Amino acid sequence: MTLGLINANPVVHAKKERIARTDDLHCDDNVDPLDIYDILLFAIVVAFDLGVGCIHFVRDIRDPEHPYSLEQLSVLSEESITVDEKLGRILITFTPTIQHCSMATVIGLCLRVKLKDCFPPHFKVDIKVAPGSHADEESVNKQLNDKERVAAALENPNLRQLVDECLYSNEL
Amino acid sequence: MNFVDDNVELREVQKLEGHTDRVWGLAWNPATGSAGIPAVLASCSGDKTVRIWQQNPSNGPFQCTAVLEETHTRTVRSCAWSPSGKLLATASFDATTAIWEHSGGDFDCVSTLEGHENEVKSVSWNASGSLLATCGRDKSVWIWEVLPGNEFECVSVLQGHAQDVKMVQWHPTVDVLFSCSYDNTVKVWAEDGDSDDWHCVQTLSESNNGHSSTVWALSFNATGDKMVTSSDDLTIKIWGADIIRMQSGEGNTPWEKEVTVASLKPFCFSRRHLCTLAGYHDRTIFSVHWSREGVIASGAADDAVRLFVESEESKVICIPPFSGSVLALVAEDDDLRW
Numbered sequence: 001m002t003l004g005l006i007n008a009n010p011v012v013h014a015k016k017e018r019i020a021r022t023d024d025l026h027c028d029d030n031v032d033p034l035d036i037y038d039i040l041l042f043a044i045v046v047a048f049d050l051g052v053g054c055i056h057f058v059r060d061i062r063d064p065e066h067p068y069s070l071e072q073l074s075v076l077s078e079e080s081i082t083v084d085e086k087l088g089r090i091l092i093t094f095t096p097t098i099q100h101c102s103m104a105t106v107i108g109l110c111l112r113v114k115l116k117d118c119f120p121p122h123f124k125v126d127i128k129v130a131p132g133s134h135a136d137e138e139s140v141n142k143q144l145n146d147k148e149r150v151a152a153a154l155e156n157p158n159l160r161q162l163v164d165e166c167l168y169s170n171e172l
Numbered sequence: 173m174n175f176v177d178d179n180v181e182l183r184e185v186q187k188l189e190g191h192t193d194r195v196w197g198l199a200w201n202p203a204t205g206s207a208g209i210p211a212v213l214a215s216c217s218g219d220k221t222v223r224i225w226q227q228n229p230s231n232g233p234f235q236c237t238a239v240l241e242e243t244h245t246r247t248v249r250s251c252a253w254s255p256s257g258k259l260l261a262t263a264s265f266d267a268t269t270a271i272w273e274h275s276g277g278d279f280d281c282v283s284t285l286e287g288h289e290n291e292v293k294s295v296s297w298n299a300s301g302s303l304l305a306t307c308g309r310d311k312s313v314w315i316w317e318v319l320p321g322n323e324f325e326c327v328s329v330l331q332g333h334a335q336d337v338k339m340v341q342w343h344p345t346v347d348v349l350f351s352c353s354y355d356n357t358v359k360v361w362a363e364d365g366d367s368d369d370w371h372c373v374q375t376l377s378e379s380n381n382g383h384s385s386t387v388w389a390l391s392f393n394a395t396g397d398k399m400v401t402s403s404d405d406l407t408i409k410i411w412g413a414d415i416i417r418m419q420s421g422e423g424n425t426p427w428e429k430e431v432t433v434a435s436l437k438p439f440c441f442s443r444r445h446l447c448t449l450a451g452y453h454d455r456t457i458f459s460v461h462w463s464r465e466g467v468i469a470s471g472a473a474d475d476a477v478r479l480f481v482e483s484e485e486s487k488v489i490c491i492p493p494f495s496g497s498v499l500a501l502v503a504e505d506d507d508l509r510w
Contacts, residue, residue, distance in 0.1 A: 124455065124473065146354070146386065146404075147473075148249075149336070151194075151218065152265050152291045152309065155246050 031090065031119060033081040039118060040092075044070050044110045044166050073097055075107065080130075088122045090115075095130040104134055108144040109153060110166045182477065188225055190236050193218035197250040203257025212237075214260055216248035222262050222272075224279065243270050243281045250294045250339075255301040259322075265291040269306050271322065282322040287314055287329070296349075298342040303327075305349050307337035313351050313361065315370055328370040330361055338388050344396040348373075352387035358401055360443065374442050376401075376411070381445035383409065391462045399443060400468050402460035407450045408470055408480075411443040452478050 070076040075094050082091045092111055096104045108127050115125055128141045143149050153159050198215040205211035210227040213234065217223070222240040227233070246265035253260050260272040260279070269292055271283040289310040296305045304316040304324065313330040336354035343350065349361040349370075358376040363369065376382040385404035392399050399411040455473035462468050468480040 122475065142354075142386070148293070148338070149309075149354075151247065155265055 031083050031085060031123065033083050034078060036081045036083070036090065036092075036115070036118070037076070037078050040070065040076055040111065040114060044107070044114065070094070070107070088120075088124060090119065090123055090125045092125065092127045093130045094127070095133045099133070099135045101134065104129060104136075104140045105143055106159075106162055106166065108140065109150065109159070109163050112144070112150055113154065113163055114167060182479070186233055188213075188215070188223075188234055188236070190223055190239075191215065191217040191219050191221070193247075196247065199251050199253050199260075201253045201257045202255060203253075212257075214251045214253065216251045216262055218247040220244050220246060220248060220264075222248055222251055222260070237277060238274075238279050240272055240279050240281075243284075244268070246291075249292065252295050252297055254297050254318075255299060259301075261295040261297065261304060263292040263295040263306055263308075267292060267308070269295050269304075271324065273322065283324055285314075285316060285324055285326075287326055288312070293337065294339040294341075296340045296342050298347050298349075299345055300347075303342070303347060305340040305342060305351075307340045307351055309336045311335060311337060311353075313337055313340055313349070313359075315349065315361075327368075330370055330372070332359055332372045332375075333357070338386065339390060341390055341392065344392050344394065346396070350390055350399070352390050352401060354386045356383050356385055356387060356403075356405075358382065358387055358390060358443075376443055376445075381409070381448070383407065386456075388456065388458045389460045391460055391468075393462045393466060394464045398446070398462075400460050400462055402457035402470055402472075404456040406453055406455070406457065407448050408452070408457060408460055408468070409448050410446045412446045413443065449480065 075097065076092075080093050080095075083089070092115075094107060094111065096107070108129075111127050112125070119125070127144045129137050131137070134140055154163070195215050195217045198213060201212035201214070203209070205227075208230060210230045211234075212227075213225045215223050215225065220241065221244075223236050224238040224240070225234040226237045228235055228237075240260075240262070244262065244264040244266050248262050248264045250263045251260060258273060259282075260274075262270045262272065264270070267286070267288045267290055269285040269288075270281050271285070272279045273282045274280075285304075285306065288306065288308045290308060292306050292308040294307050297303070298305075302318050304318060305313060306316070307313045311331065311333045313333070314326055315328040315330065316324045317327045319325055330351075333351065333353040334355040337351050338353055340349060340351045342348070347363065350358060351361065352358045356378060359372050360374040360376075361370050362373045364371060378384050383401065383403040383405045387401050387403045390399055390401045397413045401409045401411065403409075453470065453472035453474050453476060457470050457472040459471040460468060466481060470478045470480070472478075
């Protein structure tokens with residue numbers, strides 16, 4: 001559906017054939033990175049401004065028939081997810097499409113919300129931008145991993161609405 | 173109790189259920205828990221309420237005796253009892269701090285402190301109960317005077333932190349205020365003897381052996397000559413007083429002069445790094461508290477609680493498990509209080 005578009009920076013990939021998983025990984029203690037990836041695959045929908053190369057809010061879509069998943073924009077890939085089962089740690093690294101992407105923290109929040117109840121309670125989730133992929137890398141990472149800041153942000157109705165739009169616009 | 177040699181353990185006494193969202197903080201009522209008065213605990217939550225728990229009878233289980241609701245419109249982040257135990261201050265993400273008074277079994281909200289631009293994160297009463305301090309994401313620290321009739325007046329808005337202020341704590345004996353922040357520093361605030369102006373008299377940053385990431389909590393020992401801080405940098409730091417003594421009398425040296433206690437205050441409570449405890453937690457240490465008996469408890473995102481006491485030989489601190497005083501812990505790796 002996105003074939004033939006010019007100015008692919010970054011390149012928009014075709015969706016892989018995958019089955020969307022249900023959210024509940026509680027049944028077994030084995031947390032497979034690929035399972036996490038499947039959850040996120042169709043979960044978050046964004047618009048993409050081809051001119052700037054930057055992700056936009058869904059509401060800003062100029063062409064509502066072409067929402068993109070994070071996988072298509074190479075923001076997430078299978079390698080984005082590492083799981084240490086012994087320690088109970090999960091690390092998600094995502095790659096914003098440009099160095100000054102203003103949506104980086106919103107995407108991070110979307111990831112947090114989507115993954116919130118997916119794991120056995122002792123698992124700890126860290127979310128970071130891929131090293132070198134964002135101009136404010138340290139600042140974005142610090143905010144995304146400060147649980148008080150995340151909780152307060154998600155109580156902010158405007159921000160919560162944006163996150164919800166990104167998460168639940170798959171029907172577009 | 174000899175914590176080092178005795179084989180002591182931490183044992184769960186009771187799990188208090190009732191809140192419907194994450195519990196962020198708790199506070200023991202200082203006027204309870206001894207002399208036959210059943211202990212009272214307040215807890216505050218993301219469900220926008222505060223719950224009061226009372227031990228009934230004095231050595232029995234805790235029961236919920238009140239729910240303080242329909243006041244805060246967002247998460248209640250922290251709560252603190254006044255020294256008399258008669259008032260409870262609650263700090264909320266809704267940018268207000270509510271003051272509650274109990275009459276009979278009920279609690280009434282008698283005042284609401286407004287002013288912060290966004291989430292209030294912490295509230296603390298001074299030793300005499302005459303002052304209240306709050307802090308929040310707007311990077312400021314507010315000092316409020318407690319007036320008769322449950323009136324509160326803001327006496328100072330302290331700017332200086334470069335980021336979100338996570339916690340404020342008054343020194344246990346003197347009216348000097350300490351704050352810790354997402355900007356990785358701890359700041360010390362005191363009143364200028366002459367002009368009643370509050371200002372920052374010291375900043376503990378990475379350059380003077382301070383933390384290298386968000387400082388989440390700070391706590392004093394009973395006498396206030398030592399302070400402990402905990403951080404996202406995975407360390408706990410102990411700080412001592414750096415008291416500058418000024419002597420009165422006829423000296424030849426020009427700098428010696430008689431000073432009053434009031435003007436000595438800003439210089440009295442400078443802090444000096446004593447030691448850093450590293451390697452005991454491998455995730456953010458959100459909470460640290462120093463008990464009256466001298467035991468430091470730390471709680472971290474690695475789901476561990478650790479206890480520390482100072483050994484006699486040196487400043488290096490050892491860790492026994494122990495039992496004895498009651499330690500209240502909040503689930504979800506957050507607050508703990510002796």
